[in-house]
Amino acid sequence: xxxxxxxxxxxxxxxxxxxxxxxxxxxxxxxxxxxxxxxxxxxxxxxxxxxxxxxxxxxxxxxxxxxxxxxxxxxxxxxxxxxxxxxxxxxxxxxxxxxxxxxxxxxxxxxxxxxxxxxxxxxxxxxxxxxxxxxxxxxxxxxxxxxxxxxxxxxxxxxxxxxxxxxxxxxxxxxxxxxxxxxxxxxxxxxxxxxxxxxxxxxxxxxxxxxxxxxxxxxxxxxxxxxxxxxxxxxxxxxxxxxxxxxxxxxxxxxxxxxxxxxxxxxxxxxxxxxxxxxxxxxxxxxxxxxxxxxxxxxxxxxxxxxxxxxxxxxxxxxxxxxxxxxxxxxxxxxxxxxxxxxxxxxxxxxxxxxxxxxxxxxxxxxxxxxxxxxxxxxxxxxxxxxxxxxxxxxxxxxxxxxxxxxxxxxxxxxxx
Ligand SMILES: CC(C)(COP(=O)(O)OP(=O)(O)OC[C@H]1O[C@@H](n2cnc3c(N)ncnc32)[C@H](O)[C@@H]1OP(=O)(O)O)[C@@H](O)C(=O)NCCC(=O)NCCS
Numbered sequence: 001x002x003x004x005x006x007x008x009x010x011x012x013x014x015x016x017x018x019x020x021x022x023x024x025x026x027x028x029x030x031x032x033x034x035x036x037x038x039x040x041x042x043x044x045x046x047x048x049x050x051x052x053x054x055x056x057x058x059x060x061x062x063x064x065x066x067x068x069x070x071x072x073x074x075x076x077x078x079x080x081x082x083x084x085x086x087x088x089x090x091x092x093x094x095x096x097x098x099x100x101x102x103x104x105x106x107x108x109x110x111x112x113x114x115x116x117x118x119x120x121x122x123x124x125x126x127x128x129x130x131x132x133x134x135x136x137x138x139x140x141x142x143x144x145x146x147x148x149x150x151x152x153x154x155x156x157x158x159x160x161x162x163x164x165x166x167x168x169x170x171x172x173x174x175x176x177x178x179x180x181x182x183x184x185x186x187x188x189x190x191x192x193x194x195x196x197x198x199x200x201x202x203x204x205x206x207x208x209x210x211x212x213x214x215x216x217x218x219x220x221x222x223x224x225x226x227x228x229x230x231x232x233x234x235x236x237x238x239x240x241x242x243x244x245x246x247x248x249x250x251x252x253x254x255x256x257x258x259x260x261x262x263x264x265x266x267x268x269x270x271x272x273x274x275x276x277x278x279x280x281x282x283x284x285x286x287x288x289x290x291x292x293x294x295x296x297x298x299x300x301x302x303x304x305x306x307x308x309x310x311x312x313x314x315x316x317x318x319x320x321x322x323x324x325x326x327x328x329x330x331x332x333x334x335x336x337x338x339x340x341x342x343x344x345x346x347x348x349x350x351x352x353x354x355x356x357x358x359x360x361x362x363x364x365x366x367x368x369x370x371x372x373x374x375x376x377x378x379x380x381x382x383x384x385x386x387x388x389x390x391x392x393x394x395x396x397x398x399x400x401x402x403x404x405x406x407x408x409x410x411x412x413x414x415x416x417x
Contacts, residue, residue, distance in 0.1 A: 042109070101139060159413070166275070205409050225242070285412035333365065
């Protein structure tokens with residue numbers, strides 16, 4: 001026990017073991033100064049390089065800023081902060097409808113207090129509070145998927161990490177593409193950039209964005225070039241990037257194109273640098289097919305799925321009624337959702353005029369776990385696959401109806417937290 005560093009405060013090592021005793025657990029919201037002595041030290045220990053400098057609390061204090069889109073919960077045993085999780089309010093497109101989404105982040109328990117059920121209690125409370133304040137769905141990036149599977153989350157496809165090599169790219173310069181490219185520092189055009197991501201939010205399944213206030217850091221840091229592909233008075237593609245020297249690489253963030261014109265304009269921009277950089281890196285939505293972009297293309301797919309740092313995201317549903325209005329095909333199914341504090345119950349789901357109607361009740365012909373429900377809503381598993389994963393029991397007729405209601409789809413989460 002004495003070998004375990006206690007970085008949370010200057011109290012002696014071992015304090016946590018004593019405090020844990022029989023003291024009751026309380027879970028409450030923490031903000032402002034109290035973050036500095038509760039959540040931040042646990043985050044530093046879980047995710048940072050520690051032990052921290054002795055003046056770390058002063059450094060955190062200097063950076064402390066209000067974050068209206070965040071809720072931080074802390075579990076205390078007696079007075080001791082022992083576990084924490086952060087809920088972020090984002091917006092996500094789910095089958096064409098933009099819904100309030102909870103992003104779960106900063107999940108950590110003090111090493112002296114692990115495996116005592118703290119995080120189960122904290123996450124259950126966080127999901128409940130955020131559901132009650134209108135969040136319909138929730139997503140996260142797991143250190144290990146099976147941990148969050150216990151909380152009703154199902155896996156999403158991983159966005160692709162692409163390294164486009166310069167060889168062959170000059171061909172794009174000869175393509176006859178309408179529209180134009182404009183080139184800026186992100187700090188100068190942040191409002192336009194955010195508006196462009198909002199346009200994609202309205203169009204792309206699974207896409208999520210932070211509030212404008214939370215994204216402002218990009219403009220304040222001003223560390224990226226911003227390229228906009230413009231066509232018919234709209235921004236149809238964006239790429240933020242940095243470069244790291246002649247002959248080295250151009251490091252893009254996400255290559256976001258709303259259509260083929262936007263993508264081609266961005267590729268033409270990269271092609272102007274084909275002698276200057278050896279390669280161009282960027283993230284792509286999981287369903288993009290760069291192999292079909294142009295002839296003689298040369299790229300490496302460097303996508304890596306591996307916890308804890310390169311995990312594919314996961315998602316779950318927090319409110320079945322909140323799904324009303326998302327895109328749905330013409331069919332009806334009654335399902336029983338089991339084993340979950342938020343979405344359990346019997347629901348009749350009907351696609352009417354392209355949109356989902358949700359009614360409680362009905363005579364269920366399928367049983368779904370919360371993962372099974374999330375897999376169908378997000379389109380990541382076929383109904384016939386659910387039983388293979390342990391996510392439900394669906395007969396052939398109900399599988400056909402659910403397949404029509406929720407056709408296969410490829411969520412691209414985009415926001416990272
Ligand atoms: C992961 C972590 C937050 C778990 O916290 P905890 O308070 O020990 O978790 P709990 O005791 O509430 O356990 C919750 C459930 O997960 C299980 N569990 C706990 N740690 C686990 C692990 N490392 N792997 C798989 N399952 C685990 C428990 O058995 C329990 O299952 P049950 O409630 O279904 O019976 C903690 O180990 C930690 O801080 N790790 C380092 C930081 C980290 O990885 N954070 C997650 C970032 S996404």
